[in-house]
Amino acid sequence: MGWAHRSLIRMRDLTAEDIVRILDTAAACKDIFRRAVKKLPTLRGQVMVNLFYEPSTRTRTSFELAGKWMSADVVNIAVPSSSVVKGESVTDTARTLAALGADIVVIRHPAAGVPAMLARSVGAAVINAGDGMHEHPTQALLDIFTIRECRGTLAGLHVLIVGDILHSRVARSNIWGLKRLGARVTVAGPPTLIPSGLERLGVGVSHDLDRVLPRADVVNVLRIQRERQTSGLFPSLREYTRLFGLTRERLQLLKPDALILHPGPANVGVEIDREVMDDPRARIEEQVTNGVAVRMAVLYLLMGGRQDAMVA
Amino acid sequence: MRWLLKGGRVIDPSRDVDAVLDVLVEGDRIAAIGPDLAGPAQELDCRGKLVVPGLVDLRAHLGEPGREEAETVASATRAAAAGGFTALGARTATDPTIDDPALVAFVQDRARRSAAVRVYPLAALTKGRAGIELTEMGALRDAGAAAFSDDDRPVTNAGVLRRAMEYASMFDVPIMVHCEDPDLAGEGVMHEGFHSTIHGLRGIPGAAEEVLVARDLILAELTGARVHISHVTTARSVALIREAKRRGIRVTADVTPHHLILTDEDVQPDDARWKIRPPLRPWSDVEALREGLRDGTIDCIATDHMPHPPAGTELEFDQAPWGIIGLETALPIVLDRLVGTGALSLKAAVRAMSTNPARLLGAPGGTLELGAPADIAVIDPEAERVYDPAEGYSRSRNTPFAGWALRGWPVATMVAGRWVVQEGRVIG
Structure with a gap:
């Protein structure tokens, strides 16, 4: 073809x-x-x-x-x-x-x-x-390639994208590609960082990370831009981490075979902890x-x- | 000079006329109107054509002073004439802005020397359109300002706007407001919704307009000023205005042709000709705008004609300037896409494009009654043409309607008894 x-x-x-x-x-x-x-x-x-x-x-x-x-x-x-x-x-x-x-x-x-x-x-x-x-698009393709390499297929997998979806081109490209290949997609973040109309793309939206983490096969953690705080989209990085950071404590909520992705470069200690990046489930260097x-x-x-x- | 316009379908909403009649023009006035009028006069065969009072646009950008590379009074008024317009309100977003009687006089002088149609300068409501100090409204009114408008800038300080309305209420001149809360609009470049999300463009929610419509209606009630809400785009704005009118508040409103037919789904994010302010909204809003026009909540259709040279439309969407040209397409769009589809009656269309805007500007046209100025548009409702802005009279070509096949075009335009357009071409 x-x-x-x-x-x-x-x-x-x-x-x-x-x-x-x-x-x-x-x-x-x-x-x-x-x-x-x-x-x-x-x-x-x-x-x-x-x-x-x-x-x-x-x-x-x-x-x-x-x-x-x-x-x-x-x-x-x-x-x-x-x-x-x-x-x-x-x-x-x-x-x-x-x-x-x-x-x-x-x-x-x-x-x-x-x-x-x-x-x-x-x-x-x-x-x-x-x-x-x-x-x-190439970031989404490499994310999807990494998932397929580990899991064989995208069909039926539940992919969770966490963070600043509103400003994220990585999230948008991932959503199109993942949906085309039959994955389920949920995004998680504060309402101020979730763009409108995502439901029309068949994407689930959650504001409660602890509830959706245990059901995810893949967690793609987006980089949080520090300047979003000053533009009033969330009150502080500390509060962001508390609600939406993939912290060491939250690792326990993940499935044993879940994959952790991050498009890099990471704000260590903000959206993701060092221990999470070093976890065997993380594929960040492979990405x-x-x-x-x-x-x-x-x-x-x-x-x-x-x-x-x-x-x- | 006497002209006899023979056998056209005369539509004059000012006198509730819709009949096949002859119109006799003597000098610059309408001398007679009736069946089977006879000369001696030069005749124009209008059989199969519509004969309507010349169209009046509340708000067109004429390029002078300061933006002559985009448009001039000469080019804009020729585009207007070709589009069936006989009078224009001149927008104040010029450089410098029209906030001084001498600048009103300048626009009038440019119009006297070079305009093909009548020009009614608008004047800024606040000095420099900065939203802080009031302009000399009395002097501006005496110089000929037809309305006060800070163009595409809202007066964000409600206290200033309240004083401006109070002050203006002693003159019988409307205040045109642009309702868009700059904080809610943020850096948005299109309607906020599904389409802004997938294009990755920043959104402007309908609420940015609605909160200021609500505020300005309340201030209109408080001050008793004549307030005109420019380019309404959302269903809730229409509902707010409808309710205000019901309660007897002196408010009028307009909508653009493009907001009546295009939606946010049409926006092409890699083509700055779609960067329109206020933004194109979803279909549910478009339907509400049409209903508002039908039930009289919205009084006028205004073009918002905003020319930009090619260097502007080649820019990325975020950086590109706002606005599109519209004088040459307004009538064909309305005839083809609204009247032609049954969404609007012909009479309502003429009322919204001639009778009502003329009254609002205090212009003498908008009617074909005896003794009225002979400002007339003759329209061929069957003429079909593919619109090519390169063949138009505007200096600019920034329009999303290029290549649209439209049915119903003006063929002749008369201003004060003189033909400025014949057989679709501007003469002189």
Whole structure:
């Protein structure tokens, strides 16, 4: 079956088949890590631009490694948000990238919708590495890959996403992907951090973490931004931790075979305790490794590769 | 010059007329109206056409002073004429804002030199639209200000607004309010709900509008001022206004064409032409707006015409400027999507787009009675066209209606007895 997508902007656009295809390809990519020589020639001669309008070490490095292992020429453009001319036109950026000969553009931007605008105005394949509060598809894919790797399937699993759902592109992308693959999804957090209309996505909402934790097969703990406190969304980090932190004490509520995920970087002691991160049920470091595999798979599929050719 | 408009279906809600009649124009006035009028006069065959009093827009941004790259009095009034309008209220969100009699005079002077239709400047309610100090309303009224409005800024201080209403109540000039609580609206860019959630865009709840509608109605009752609620968008706002009118409060209200047909589901988050303020609401609100228009709770349809050059609409949604152009599409949208679907009668549409806004601005049009100014729009209700803003008269093209096939377009517009549009094209 062919791969229909030129760009990867949002999980919402992917079918269950698309997602499984990416996961299967990622599994093959992960095998390559075990080789002594990691390079694949797939993207030789292709220019991949990492265009980051927000600071990011983890995601940018992950994309960079994925590109390099596929033999692409990788260029990083970090645009510190302080130097972004307010109201700089996305179209102007697109023209610049076209002039640079970019074949693949990985973009992270603080405003929702920018990767889609870019995809419309450049010939290159565009990968959304996070746009505002909208989506972060490769993060969702690596979370789902990690779950599938441990549990074999997503169907019927109960995934709990804890924290600031309102501002989270990770939560939104996860919800689309998890629902497509047949998982049950519940979000937990204070009402001020839960966006409206989630029930229309078939997502359960809870404000009582202790009640939902024992029923979860997977707990995905989101990073809490400290500045949400000053904007009045919750009274203090201490109270947040008390109500929604995945603390050492709450570990006992978890199923023995539950998985603990965190997209990183974690605020240790706020949304998650060190002991929880070190618990054998946590897969947080594995998520980082899987991120590279998933991004290699996405690059491969977007650039027209065939899965059998890679495995061979 | 005498013109005889022959055989059109004349709709004049000001006199409850809906009949096939001839209209005789002499000089700048309506000289006769009746069946089978005879010349001598130049004739315009209006058979199969609608003949209505020229449309009047309460609120259009004319670009001058300060935003001439987006629009000018000349371009906006030509767009208006092409859209069947014969008079416009000029919005105050200019640079500088119209808060001084000299600036009212400036707009009037620009209109005298370059406008294709009548222009009624609005004037700011507070200096610099800052919501703190009152403008010189007496002087502004004498200079010709048709209404007081801080445009898209609410007066957040209820004490200031109360004094402004009290003060304005000694002049017979309405205050137009924009009801949106800035704290509840926050950094929102579209209606708060399912669609803002999945697009990852910050939401503006309906409550942001409703709390200020409630406040402003209460203040209108307290002060006895003429208060006009601009661009109502929610069912609860409609209910609040309906109840206020029932209790005899002097309040009027308007709605835009786009809020009558589009919903938050239509918003394209990667296309700034959908960044509309107040935001597009869910269908249940749209239905309530239509009902409010039918039962007279909402008096007028106003365009909120807000031009932006392309550099604005190429921006990301969060950063893009608010608003869309609307002068050339208002009538076709209303005819095709409301009258054409049975949601609104033709007479109610003309009342809301001509009779009522003319009265509100104190403009002489809005009627075809004998001796009235000959401000007339001739409409071909069967004409079908795909709207292309590039072919329009506005300097800007920021509209989500590009490419829409619409049925019912103005073909001729007369202002004070002179044709400014013939065969759908602006002349002169």
